[in-house]
Amino acid sequence: MFYLRTFVINIDIMKLGENLKKVRENKGYTQQQMADLIHTHRSGYSKMENNQQDISVDALVRIAKNFGITVDDIIYYGEKNEAPKEISLTDKKTLEQLQLINELDKEEKNILLKLIETFVSKKRFKDYLQKNIAAL
Numbered sequence: 001m002f003y004l005r006t007f008v009i010n011i012d013i014m015k016l017g018e019n020l021k022k023v024r025e026n027k028g029y030t031q032q033q034m035a036d037l038i039h040t041h042r043s044g045y046s047k048m049e050n051n052q053q054d055i056s057v058d059a060l061v062r063i064a065k066n067f068g069i070t071v072d073d074i075i076y077y078g079e080k081n082e083a084p085k086e087i088s089l090t091d092k093k094t095l096e097q098l099q100l101i102n103e104l105d106k107e108e109k110n111i112l113l114k115l116i117e118t119f120v121s122k123k124r125f126k127d128y129l130q131k132n133i134a135a136l
Contacts, residue, residue, distance in 0.1 A: 072121035
């Protein structure tokens with residue numbers, strides 16, 4: 001079994017426990033329900049939230065799938081959905097594409113944004129693994 005700390009050195013591990021707790025509370029789950037979900041004891045899950053025990057990648061994947069989110073969403077909970085303070089586009093083609101996207105209906109926009117989110121999440125996770133697998 002692989003543990004997140006082994007591969008993902010670039011994230012703030014202290015925030016991971018906090019993020020697990022935020023996800024759990026946001027979804028209305030108890031620590032016992034989360035422990036059952038990832039097949040561990042409640043006290044073990046509590047230690048994960050308090051950063052006293054590593055969480056396996058498998059457990060993160062189970063949590064993400066159960067809640068219909070990505071592992072990336074858990075790792076960066078609350079951060080990646082924040083809007084940037086300033087955006088400046090000098091590339092006309094990109095600006096035109098964004099304007100066309102803005103003209104799509106709500107369902108089409110949601111599908112497109114979900115696709116983008118999936119690719120970004122996959123790339124981030126792949127990059128983390130590639131950067132840190134050499135450390136093994």
